Amino acid sequence: MKKFLAVILALSMVFAMVACGSGNNAGDAGNGNTGNGDTGNAGNTGDTGGTGDVSTEDLHFVFVSPLLSHPIWLIAKDGFEAACDELGIQGDWVGPQGISAEEMAQLVDTAVAQGADAIITQGICPATPLENAINEGVKVLLVDSDLTDLEGRLAFLGKDLEKQAQLMYEEVAKVIPEDQKIVMSIQCADLNSQFYVDQNAAVEEVFSQHPGGFELVNTTLSKSDKATGTNEWLNTFNTYPEVNVCMNLAAEAASACVTAADELGITDDLVIVGVDDTEENLDLLREGKILCTSVVSFWNYGYQAAYWLYQNITEGRVPEQVVNDGGTMMVTTENVDEYNDLLKVKVDLPAA
Amino acid sequence: MKVRTSIRTQIYAVLALTTAFCVIVALLSGISTQEAIQGTRIFFDCNSALSDFYVAVEEMDSAARDWLYSDSDEEYERYRLLSGQAREDLELIRGNVDRQLAWRFGLLANMLDYYQKSIDVYLEGKTAVYATYNDLSYRCLLIRNTSTEYYTALAEYLQANADAIQSRWQQKQAVQLIALALLVVAGLAIASTYGRSILRPIHTLMENARRIQNGDFHLEPIGEASAELAVMADTFAEMASQVEQNMGVLKQNAQLEQRLLRQESERLAMQNLVTRAELRSLQAQINPHFLFNTLSMISKSAYLNHDATTSELIDRLAEFLRYALDKSSTTSTLREEINSIQNYLFIQKKRFGGRLDFVVDVPEEIPNLRMPAIVLQPLVENAIKHGIGPLTDAAVISLKIRLREGRVRIQIEDNGIGMSADRLEELQSCLKLGLDSSGDSQNAGIGLTNVYRRLKIYFGGDLQFTIESEEHCGTLITIGLPLEEEA
Numbered sequence: 076m077k078k079f080l081a082v083i084l085a086l087s088m089v090f091a092m093v094a095c096g097s098g099n100n101a102g103d104a105g106n107g108n109t110g111n112g113d114t115g116n117a118g119n120t121g122d123t124g125g126t127g128d129v130s131t132e133d134l135h136f137v138f139v140s141p142l143l144s145h146p147i148w149l150i151a152k153d154g155f156e157a158a159c160d161e162l163g164i165q166g167d168w169v170g171p172q173g174i175s176a177e178e179m180a181q182l183v184d185t186a187v188a189q190g191a192d193a194i195i196t197q198g199i200c201p202a203t204p205l206e207n208a209i210n211e212g213v214k215v216l217l218v219d220s221d222l223t224d225l226e227g228r229l230a231f232l233g234k235d236l237e238k239q240a241q242l243m244y245e246e247v248a249k250v251i252p253e254d255q256k257i258v259m260s261i262q263c264a265d266l267n268s269q270f271y272v273d274q275n276a277a278v279e280e281v282f283s284q285h286p287g288g289f290e291l292v293n294t295t296l297s298k299s300d301k302a303t304g305t306n307e308w309l310n311t312f313n314t315y316p317e318v319n320v321c322m323n324l325a326a327e328a329a330s331a332c333v334t335a336a337d338e339l340g341i342t343d344d345l346v347i348v349g350v351d352d353t354e355e356n357l358d359l360l361r362e363g364k365i366l367c368t369s370v371v372s373f374w375n376y377g378y379q380a381a382y383w384l385y386q387n388i389t390e391g392r393v394p395e396q397v398v399n400d401g402g403t404m405m406v407t408t409e410n411v412d413e414y415n416d417l418l419k420v421k422v423d424l425p426a427a
Numbered sequence: 428m429k430v431r432t433s434i435r436t437q438i439y440a441v442l443a444l445t446t447a448f449c450v451i452v453a454l455l456s457g458i459s460t461q462e463a464i465q466g467t468r469i470f471f472d473c474n475s476a477l478s479d480f481y482v483a484v485e486e487m488d489s490a491a492r493d494w495l496y497s498d499s500d501e502e503y504e505r506y507r508l509l510s511g512q513a514r515e516d517l518e519l520i521r522g523n524v525d526r527q528l529a530w531r532f533g534l535l536a537n538m539l540d541y542y543q544k545s546i547d548v549y550l551e552g553k554t555a556v557y558a559t560y561n562d563l564s565y566r567c568l569l570i571r572n573t574s575t576e577y578y579t580a581l582a583e584y585l586q587a588n589a590d591a592i593q594s595r596w597q598q599k600q601a602v603q604l605i606a607l608a609l610l611v612v613a614g615l616a617i618a619s620t621y622g623r624s625i626l627r628p629i630h631t632l633m634e635n636a637r638r639i640q641n642g643d644f645h646l647e648p649i650g651e652a653s654a655e656l657a658v659m660a661d662t663f664a665e666m667a668s669q670v671e672q673n674m675g676v677l678k679q680n681a682q683l684e685q686r687l688l689r690q691e692s693e694r695l696a697m698q699n700l701v702t703r704a705e706l707r708s709l710q711a712q713i714n715p716h717f718l719f720n721t722l723s724m725i726s727k728s729a730y731l732n733h734d735a736t737t738s739e740l741i742d743r744l745a746e747f748l749r750y751a752l753d754k755s756s757t758t759s760t761l762r763e764e765i766n767s768i769q770n771y772l773f774i775q776k777k778r779f780g781g782r783l784d785f786v787v788d789v790p791e792e793i794p795n796l797r798m799p800a801i802v803l804q805p806l807v808e809n810a811i812k813h814g815i816g817p818l819t820d821a822a823v824i825s826l827k828i829r830l831r832e833g834r835v836r837i838q839i840e841d842n843g844i845g846m847s848a849d850r851l852e853e854l855q856s857c858l859k860l861g862l863d864s865s866g867d868s869q870n871a872g873i874g875l876t877n878v879y880r881r882l883k884i885y886f887g888g889d890l891q892f893t894i895e896s897e898e899h900c901g902t903l904i905t906i907g908l909p910l911e912e913e914a
Binding site for chain 1: 530534535537538540541542565566569570572573
């Protein structure tokens with residue numbers, strides 16, 4: 076009995092010592108990373124300073140998103156973080172809350188000042204800070220919309236606007252007879268960006284070939300805001316009741332269009348086309364309220380872009396061409412459930 | 428052989444174990460508190476350092492732009508000093524946060540480098556003052572704009588750290604409470620166990636003591652016990668065994684003594700019978716009827732011849748002898764003894780004439796005790812024969828009887844030649860051993876020893892018998908008799 080008690084006491088002492096001594100690393104659970112908090116690399120001292128003479132663990136990539144929390148861009152964020160995790164590099168996801176080229180420019184400058192090794196951003200960002208970044212030795216890769224004048228960018232991954240317009244027309248043509256005139260109104264996010272200008276132009280060019288005739292009666296801006304987009308569509312429907320094809324070239328525009336059409340009870344009279352595979356767009360597609368939605372792989376905007384930059388920095392690989400299709404495809408009721416896997420196919424850069 | 432642990436060792440071991448446990452719990456509690464304090468200190472230090480960093484950056488930028496305008500070495504030096512301070516602030520933070528956050532604060536250091544790079548380019552003459560001024564302002568703006576992000580990051584980190592510290596603190600408190608609870612439980616269990624291990628043997632020892640008190644020496648074993656109690660129990664058992672042995676020896680001795688006493692008693696009874704037989708034999712030597720008839724006839728004849736003195740002498744003699752023969756049954760009374768001795772003295776007085784004086788002093792109140800017969804006569808005869816015999820005149824023999832201290836004290840004293848100390852001692856030894864004083868009882872008559880023996884047989888231990896004598900000063904025999912034997 077006495078030995079048993081002695082053992083109990085000894086065990087109590089060990090238990091107290093072990094328990095009180097443990098958990099000293101629990102404080103490390105707090106992650107101060109305000110960008111990509113899941114990078115998981117603790118080896119970087121922050122003194123990366125540039126490229127070429129750093130180990131892969133010291134690499135710091137910054138994704139300057141046009142919208143910090145927009146659902147479609149959050150898909151890109153997931154891809155970017157997955158790549159950073161797999162590659163073991165530091166990754167920061169930054170961006171303005173609303174569309175702001177100036178703020179994006181400042182974020183690019185900040186990344187350069189902080190010694191980032193690579194920057195991924197969208198073409199809305201002004202070229203000047205990106206040129207500066209390239210001059211500072213930072214690798215730059217554009218996604219979604221290109222800056223064709225930007226010399227030295229590693230690559231562009233994005234929509235093939237002509238392909239997108241052609242696919243859209245093919246779907247519309249399935250429901251609009253050849254002899255029926257297409258009366259179209261376009262809604263995009265912003266017209267200050269060349270991307271939107273080019274996108275609109277491509278649509279107009281393809282649809283103008285419709286045998287029954289084509290007329291673009293109005294172009295409105297959603298400014299990346301659904302409420303704004305809805306108002307614009309209401310105004311459009313009231314002003315142009317003859318519109319039969321609604322071309323939504325911003326992610327939120329299609330749902331704004333459906334909202335406005337539902338309000339006016341004319342949804343069934345309209346052919347609504349959208350872009351991007353937001354959950355809302357996919358739901359509307361399944362409900363049959365929109366005809367189709369054009370998608371590119373936002374996942375690959377983050378995932379493949381990070382891989383390409385990594386392969387370029389560490390292995391010197393370069394893409395065969397600067398402008399690359401990000402996987403433009405049309406989602407319809409027929410492929411809505413399986414298209415997603417097709418968007419996550421990564422294509423590596425060719426060996427140097 | 429099982430090794431027993433002493434109570435002291437056991438108590439010391441328990442105390443040492445308990446003390447060590449308490450010390451460890453207290454130390455861990457202290458460490459935990461120290462950690463919490465350290466966490467709080469880091470929180471304030473880091474916040475303060477971050478605030479100082481941004482202040483230093485602003486002042487650094489101001490100094491740099493002043494330098495651009497004034498080209499003052501003093502301003503440039505001030506810029507470098509503030510830049511260094513800003514870096515020190517960053518290093519302080521980086522030294523107190525985890526690696527991830529330290530890396531992130533390293534980006535701020537990079538921004539300071541980026542800021543310095545603009546100055547370096549200017550110093551190389553590649554840019555103009557105005558452009559550099561605007562560039563520095565912009566780069567400072569970039570740093571400034573990070574403040575929200577970094578304050579937030581630091582606050583989140585410190586909050587998480589504080590939560591972790593608090594969580595650990597609570598865990599440790601819980602652990603300490605559990606440990607203390609275990610200590611209390613274990614302490615109580617130990618106290619109970621050790622208490623039982625001490626009290627149970629003591630109880631058994633007490634039970635054994637009770638058994639011994641009741642004469643049962645079959646002791647119950649104390650079982651498992653400490654070394655001290657085991658020694659005590661062994662000693663107790665040994666002592667009990669010895670007591671049992673001693674009691675057996677005492678019992679045997681008592682039985683032996685009883686047997687000896689019985690034998691002694693039988694021996695004395697036998698001696699008594701022998702004495703009685705001897706007395707009867709002596710008494711039987713006298714032909715009583717013939718003697719008394721003859722003496723009566725002589726007395727009457729003397730009386731008829733007008734010799735009254737002779738007649739009285741013969742009468743006294745006859746009375747004396749009748750007493751001696753009648754009391755051959757061994758017992759008489761004190762009065763009869765006195766009467767007999769007066770007859771004897773009358774005859775002796777006629778014999779010695781004026782040479783011898785007899786004093787008989789017997790008060791009336793002296794009780795008439797029952798006692799052996801013919802006790803006083805031999806003693807008086809001895810006084811006459813051995814004490815007074817050589818004296819020519821003024822010889823005195825006195826017989827005094829007194830009542831003293833619940834006893835009848837008979838004193839027979841003469842003023843004769845007495846005896847030497849050696850002779851007195853020899854006489855007393857003979858009395859004690861039951862031997863005749865002269866070694867010839869015939870010559871000594873019935874004798875002193877005979878008297879003493881008969882008195883001793885009759886009164887037993889209640890008899891007092893002393894002889895006092897000094898050479899040329901006489902002899903005193905004192906006999907103390909108990910009052911119970913009153914006739």
